[in-house]
Amino acid sequence: MTFRARELTVRYPGSDRPALDCVDLVVPEASFYAVLGPNGSGKSTLMRALLGAVKPETGTVRIADRPLADWDRRALARHVGGVPQMESMPFPVSVRDLVAMGRYPHLGALGAERPDDRTAVTHALEHCEVSHLAERDVQTLSGGELQRVRIARALAQQPRALALDEPTASLDIRHEMAILQLLRGAADEGMTVLLITHHLDLAARFADRILLLDRGRVVAEGPPEEVYDAATLEAVYRWPVDVRVDPTTRSPRVIPLAGPVNRSVAPRDGHPPEPRP
Ligand SMILES: Nc1ncnc2c1ncn2[C@@H]1O[C@H](COP(=O)(O)OP(=O)(O)OP(=O)(O)O)[C@@H](O)[C@H]1O
Secondary structure, three states: OOEEEEEEEEOOOOOOOOOEEEEEEEEOOOOEEEEEOOOOOOHHHHHHHHOOOOOOOEEEEEEOOEEHHHOOHHHHHHHEEEEOOOOOOOOOOEHHHHHHHHHHHHOOOOOOOOHHHHHHHHHHHHHOOOHHHOOOEHHHOOHHHHHHHHHHHHHHOOOOEEEEEOOOOOOOHHHHHHHHHHHHHHHHOOOEEEEEOOOHHHHHHHOOEEEEEEOOEEEEEEOHHHHOOHHHHHHHHOOOEEEEEOOOOOOEEEEEOOOOOOOOOOOOOOOOOOOOO
16 A cells, blocks of 8 residues: 655644645555654654644645545555554553454454454464463553554554554564564565654664655655765754664664764853762
8 A cells, every 4th residue: 555645734733833844755555664854853743644643734645546535434444554652541451452452443343353353463462472461451561562562453453554653662672673574574565664763773774765854844765775874864863973884784874973962961160060979
C-alpha cells in the first residue's frame, strides 16, 4: 500500500506557524521508509495526517491511490496500523487482551474470535517476545515491555501498511534490533513500513528511503547515502557531525562531534558547585 501526500499543510489551533508546511511524499509499497528530523519538526504530525488523525489545512493524502476521505474507517483499520508515540493505559487489561484488540477490525458481526485471530495474536506475542507476559496487567509493565506489547497489537492486526512513531525509543539493544529486523522482514514480504525515529544510524541501516524534516518542511528525501550529508544534517540538527560509511554495516554512520553549547553546568558567576556531603 502506498502513502501519498501532496502539499500537506497542518496547523494546530492557536499556532502561528504550521506544524507541517506543504509536504510532498510518496512512501512506496513494500518499502521501509524512515522519517527523521529534530524535536518538533513535524514527524508525529505527518504520521497523524497520513492516518487521518488530524485534518490538514490544505493538501491531500491518498492511501493505495484512494483519497483518505473515501476510505471506510473499518476497512482502513484492517489495512493500516499505527503505533503512536504515547498512549495512556487508563484501564487494567491483560497483555493478551490488549494485543487481541488489534484483531477488532477483522472480527465478524458477532465479534467472536476465530482460530485465525487467536493464531495472529499468538504469533504477534511471540514475535515481540512478550508471550511470557500474556497474563500480566499492562499497567504493571516496564516502559520497554509495554512498548513491545503495543507493537505486538499492531502486528496482530496484520496490516498491509504500518506506521510507527519512535517504537524502539525505550528498548534495549537486543529488542530494538529484533523489532527493526522484524519490520525489515515485513517490508521485504510486502508490508509498507513507515518509521519515525531519532536513531540516524539504525534508520540508515534498515530503511530504503529517508525523509528529513525541519520546521515542518522537507529538507531532503531519498536513499540514506544521499540524505546523509554532513552539512545538511548539521544545518537541520544545529550540531556538528561527521558522516562515515560504517565498515561493518556498509551504511552511513553519523558521528556527533563536540558541540558549541552546554559544556558545563557550573554556575555562571564562576563559583564551583557546593561540594557534596
Ligand atoms: N496538539 C497540538 N497542539 C498544538 N501544537 C502542537 C500539537 N501537537 C504538536 N504541536 C506542535 O507542532 C510541532 C510539530 O510537533 P510534532 O509532534 O509533529 O513533532 P515531532 O517531529 O514528532 O517531535 P518529537 O521528535 O519531539 O517527537 C511542534 O512545534 C509541536 O509543539
